[in-house]
Structures are given as C-alpha cells and as structure tokens.
Amino acid sequence: MKTPAQRYVLFSLMFFLLLSMSSCAAIGDIFKAGAWTGAMFVIVGIALVIWLVSKLFGGGSSNTNT
Template sequence: MKKMIIPALISMLFLLDSCRVVGDIFKAGFYAGITVVVVIIAVIIYFISKFRGGSNR
C-alpha cells in the first residue's frame, strides 16, 4: 500500500498544479476576449458615426 501512496501523491501534485495553470490561461483569455470585443464595438461605433455624417468640429 505504501508503494502506491507516494506515486499517487506525486501525480496529484503535478495534476493539481497543471489545473491551476490551465485556469490562469483561461482567465487571461477571458479578459483578452472582453478587451477585443470592446475594441471592436468602439471601431464599429466610430465608423457608423463617420458614415452618418457626425459633427465636424
């Protein structure tokens, strides 16, 4: 039984650590995705205002 505990603990350490890394990657991807969507919406609003003849100050 002791022979199985050590390899199981070592594998759990690596697996749990990799899950945290994957979670951080997805979290960063989430914020990058939100940023891209906001930029695209801003560009669309800019072009709509230019085509509608926005105020020329």
C-alpha cells in the same frame, strides 16, 4: 528515429514538468487570460464600429455653407 537515451531524457523532462506544475492553476490562468483578452477585443471592436458608423453618417461635422 530517436535513440533510447533521447527518449529517456524526453520522458524525464516531461515527467518533471508534469509533477512541478499544478494543472488546475495553469488551466485557470490560461482561461483568465483568454477571457480578458476576448473581452478587450470585443470592447475595442464595438468602439471601432461605433466610431466608423459615426464617421460614415456625419459624425457631428457640419460642412454646410450658409
């Protein structure tokens, strides 16, 4: 169990962080990073699927002996 002094320090730190940070800006930055990260994963995933399908079904390499 925490002592009253530890609780006071923890509460003071949390209160200071609450007042020093703009919640709207922080949440906005998190959503921006999440949206860009998600978009990049989708683009890379689609490119990977297209590359794999092209490799599976020929991919333009002609290995015919004529």
